Amino acid sequence: MSLSQDLVQSIIRQDILLNDLSDQELAEFCQQANAAYRDGNPIISDQDYDFIYLAELNKRLPQHPLLHSVEPEGQGFSDEKVLLPEIMLSTDKAYSWAEIGKWIERVEKACIEIGIDITTLSIKATPKLDGFAGYDDGQHLYTRGDGKKGSDITRVFDRGLQVFNLSDRGQGAGEIVVKKSYFEQYLSSDFEYPRNFQASLIKEKSLDEKAQQAINDQAALFVPFAQLPVWQGSIVELTKNFENIVTEVLSLVDFDVDGVVFELTDPTIKQHMGANRKFHRWQIAFKENKDKAQVRVLGVMPQVGRTGKITPVAELEPTQLSGATIVRATGHHYGLVKDQGLGVGSIIELTRSGLVIPKINKVLKPAPVQIPDQCPSCGELLTWESDFLMCLNHVNCPAQVIGKMEYFFKILANNDGFGIATIKKLYDHDIRKISQIYTLNQSDFINMGFGDKTSANLITQLQRSTTEQIEDWRFLAAFGVNRMGTGNCENLLRSYTIKDIFTLEKTQIADIDGFAELTAALIVDGLANIREEFGRLFHYQFNLELTQLSINANSVLHELSGKKIVFTGKMQGSREVMKKNAKNLGIQIASSVTGKTDYLVVGDKVGQKKIQAAEKFGLTILSEQDYLAMIGE
Ligand SMILES: [Zn+2]
Incomplete structure (x- = not known):
């Protein structure tokens, strides 16, 4: 058919x-x-x-x-199939840390079977290239075919294709790929996907001009897996640092990458684990690709956030996504319900990227919707503010009051015990403000129905939160004022001390780099609203680490003061320490290169994108050593 x-x-x-x-x-x-x-x-x-x-x-x-099988290639190559020098299997895939965890369990079991200490094992991680698989025996290049027999495509080397790192032929399995930056710049208008382009390099018919140029420019390459940059470490390190390692490995090359391949290096364990018909058991690929599904909506519930924003929470037909069963997902705002028809019986496209919470992407098939007119928490009539449905009863709406108190402890992040359940119980006993919580003693908690041990712990945690040192910007951000996230708070406190900010005029804030006029106005209003509560809490003598003022504190300005700098790559020293020292000199640290950036400070293994952007904007590129010399370290 x-x-x-x-x-x-x-x-x-x-x-x-x-x-x-x-x-x-x-x-x-x-x-x-x-x-x-x-x-x-x-x-x-x-x-x-x-x-x-x-x-x-x-x-x-x-x-x-x-x-269930490594698929044959289909048409495109009329050549006879030839036996590959070595069987080329595909790679087993995992879409979550939990699945990687199961693979580690299998490795552990194998270790026990042959008496190897798993902590001594080394794991290698390389970017998983999204190219055209091939095998180079030094004489010929073959496609992977069905894994056993492939087609001879040596002609692509005759056309001038180079091996990555200008290394030798004959390094076995690898992929034909094209540099991402090159594809975007020169090829994306002619080829829909890099895949179409990669295939065009190999085909028998004569080569397209652009394809020949890409080969000549060494943008199209054969990359033997043996030449890939690697992360190497122990299973303990992998477990502790999984997400960071994945992020780091994904950024190691300027090719399309659709995951990270983890593999064991010890020959004994590799031999013992062996392979099945499809893949090697000592190797697994973590694919970070966005997982998508079409899912039926069973119900839509309005949920009130701490700012009064009402978000739609969709109850879903249970669906497997990235290795987890998803039963509900949150939409960004109620506009999605109104405009796209997110109602009972609608079908949505759900995405989940790696370990992140699933998100409603779009409604594929609408259904009649229900828009609440009253706040589900306090009954107040709701108001539309562009796409957002809002409860404006900020002072008395229970959901908002509880949300704000929960947020305070979450941002403070230096104590345990004040999660949502505790906060709700406090709310039931007439606690409305954080400052009230700090006046409670152990018997107050006991009288509210907390156990003896829990009450003692809550007191300990409150004391801990005032004695352990925290940055003043974090303390300020915990109040949850609109537009005053940690970044803006830190920026503000670099210009004015925490004691001075409540008397600031709108223009004084707007004069600080990074604050627009509208933001400045919202901040002035927001600060006025929290002023009293802030004053009460400030009294409890939180142990605040004050942000160094960038201008007033140093009468002689450093030459880099006020400059915008981006750090990129792996530094010799600690990135955190470098950032701190830079901030103390009044240097502004940004994460991406824009026309406003002054310097790009590069370490090892730097992504091509940032370098190209730096060149495009004509900013100065400094090595880590040059930079340290400039700031006098
Ligand atoms: Zn409300």
Whole structure:
């Protein structure tokens, strides 16, 4: 059976949803999409293929051959298939830390079986290239084919393709890839996906001019896996630092990367774990790709946040996403409900990126909606402010009062015990303000129904929160004033002391770099609202570490004072210490290079993007040593 072109197009445009496809149609669509991908002319993105269609196929027809073998390439190469020098398997995939954890358990079990101490094992992590797989034996280059037999595509080397790092031929498995920055700049208008371009390099028919140029520019390359930059460490380090390691490895190369490959290096354990028909058991890829699903909405509940914003919380048909069962998801604002039809029975597209909370992407099939007219917490009539539905009863709305108190302790982050359950219980006993909490003694807590031990702990935690030193900007941010997140608070306190900020005029704030006039006005109003409560709490002698004033404190300004600097790459010294020292000199630290940046300070393993941006804006690039010399360290 073959699907009509119309039906294929309707599926791609999402006019026809998964639920409307028969199992047979779904399977056929997956096969066509897969063939198109292998052919170098994908009809849908890899993400949609993996996460929407293949995932659904797995749910309905788990035995389908598409899910169980390394697929043949399909058309495109008329050459006879030749036996590969070495079997090329694909890589097992994990979409969550939990799945990586299961792999580590299997490694642990294997270690016990052959008497190796798992803590001595080294793990190697490399970027997972999203290119065209090949095997280079030094004489010939082969496609991966079905993993056992591939096609000879040595012609691509005859066309001048270079090996990454200008290294030698014959390094085995790798991928043909194109530099991301180059693709965006020179090729993206002619080729829809890098994949289409990569395939065009290999095809028998004569080479496209742009493709030849990309080869000549050494932007298209063969990258043997052995040449990839690596992170290497122990399983303990991996466990402790998983997210940071993933972020670091993903940024190591200027090629399209769709995950991180983790593998063992010890030959004994590798041999013991071996392989199955599809992949090596000593290797796993963590894919950070956005996981997507089409999900039916069972109900929509309004939820009131601490600022009075009402957000829609959708109850969902339970759905597996990135290795977790999702039963509810939050929409950004109520405009989504009103404009897109997020109602009972609607079908939404849900995304989840790695470890982040799932998000409602868009409504695919609308249903009649219900817009609440009253606040579910206090009954106040709700008000629209552009896309946002708001409860303006900021002083007495229980959900907002509770939310603000919870937020205070969360931002302070130097005590335990004041989570939402505790705060709700305090609210039930007429506690409305943080300053009231600090006047409570142990018997007050006991009288509210907390246990003896819990009450003692709450007192200890309150004391701890006033004795442990915290930055003054963090303390200020904990009050949750609109536009006064930690970044703005720190910026403000670099110009004025915490005692002075309540007397500031709007213009004084707007004069500080980084504050727009509207923001300044909101801050003045917000500060006026918290002034009394701030005064009461300030009295409890929190141990505040004062932010150094950038201008008034140093009568002689450092030459870099007021300059905007971006640090990038791996530094010899601690990045945190460098940032702190820079701030003390009045240097502004930014995270991305823009036209307003003055200097880019580079360490090792720097991403090409930042360097290119720096060159584009003509700013000065300093090495870590040059920079340290400039600030006199
Ligand atoms: Zn309310």
